Amino acid sequence: MSADRSGRVRAAIGCAVLAAAALLTSCATGTNVSGTDETTITEAAARTEQHDLSYTLPGTLAADFAELQASTRGTIGLAAMPVGGTSALSFGTWSTGPAWSTIKVPLVLAAQRRAPGTNTYAATAAITESDNTAADALWQSLGSGQEAASAVEAVLREGGDTTTTVPATRPRAEHSAFGQAEWSLADQVKFASELPCLSGSAGVTSLMAEIVPAHRWGMGSIAGADFKGGWGPDPSGGYLVRQFGLVDGPAGQVAVAFAAKPDSGAFSDGMQTLNRMAAVLAAHLRELPSGKCRR
Structure with missing residues (x-):
């Protein structure tokens, strides 16, 4: 992997982790949002895709479905x-x-x-x-x-x-x-x-x-x-x-x-x-x- 590509992958992962961290923080605040507007951990995992990099948070539906698909x-x-x-x-x-x-x-x-x-x-x-x-x-x-x-x-x-x-x-x-x-x-x-x-x-x-x-x-x-x-x-x-x-x-x-x-x-x-x-x-x-x- 080239240095440029490696840097982009690390940056993508970093963004995904920061997004997940922000999501988890917001969930902890108890903000009251409707069921159709709320962004869930599963949605964040499903949406976090950068080029050929697919990032899923462990323990989410996205991650468990990927494990099921692999088996x-x-x-x-x-x-x-x-x-x-x-x-x-x-x-x-x-x-x-x-x-x-x-x-x-x-x-x-x-x-x-x-x-x-x-x-x-x-x-x-x-x-x-x-x-x-x-x-x-x-x-x-x-x-x-x-x-x-x-x-x-x-x-x-x-x-x-x-x-x-x-x-x-x-x-x-x-x-x-x-x-x-x-x-x-x-x-x-x-x-x-x-x-x-x-x-x-x-x-x-x-x-x-x-x-x-x-x-x-x-x-x-x-x-x-x-x-x-x-x-x-x-x-x-x-x-x-x-x-x-x-x-x-x-x-x-x-x-x-x-x-x-x-x-x-x-x-x-x-x-x-x-x-x-x-x-x-x-x-x-x-x-x-x-x-x-x-x-």
Whole structure:
């Protein structure tokens, strides 16, 4: 390493340490700030990046997630932001892929808005049991494939997701059209942060609190979590396993989205990785900014 580069690295580390020290000092003063405005230790660790230098404070979510990633045979990603917030924290290298059954959340909301009070059984089964037949019935209740896709996209847009598109027909014939929508963690966590604030969403979020025991792994191990999982194989048979939802924080709720794509391709390995990610998340919930609906 050149003397100039060495000096820049030392300077970057010094700045990071000073920033962390200042943050810790401010935390000790007892300054009263809102859950959505407070800069936490985790945020400082995630933001402190200088060129190819990434600095994380030991004991933070950023550091523990990096340790988890290093010990995982596969690709993982996590995003979190406060309900009603405007910016997200993100960790890991996995960023986007098929929504699979997580897209059933906006699908159910779209169907319930189209016909309030109907399809109660289908909505319950689609969310709590991830029942594909029930979800297909809700999709068909929205009209043609294009009409159904547009209805689900409208819910996504209302939730702040400005980019995700839902296919009107099945890209792969053996899987539902809606489940094959490409849904990034960044867009998904933004939608989750607005979900409880959307008109008519209380019925959907209440179902997300009633996931059947067989599916209560990952976020399901966190007390009080409202969540929905999704999983499915790529054309070669390798599974992607993902979840998103809401967990309780100090000043409201935290929206979370995470995913795992194990090198083995096995669903069971993805599920176990999400269990480990949830444990890391649960240990650091008080570090994460939380919030409430602004309207």
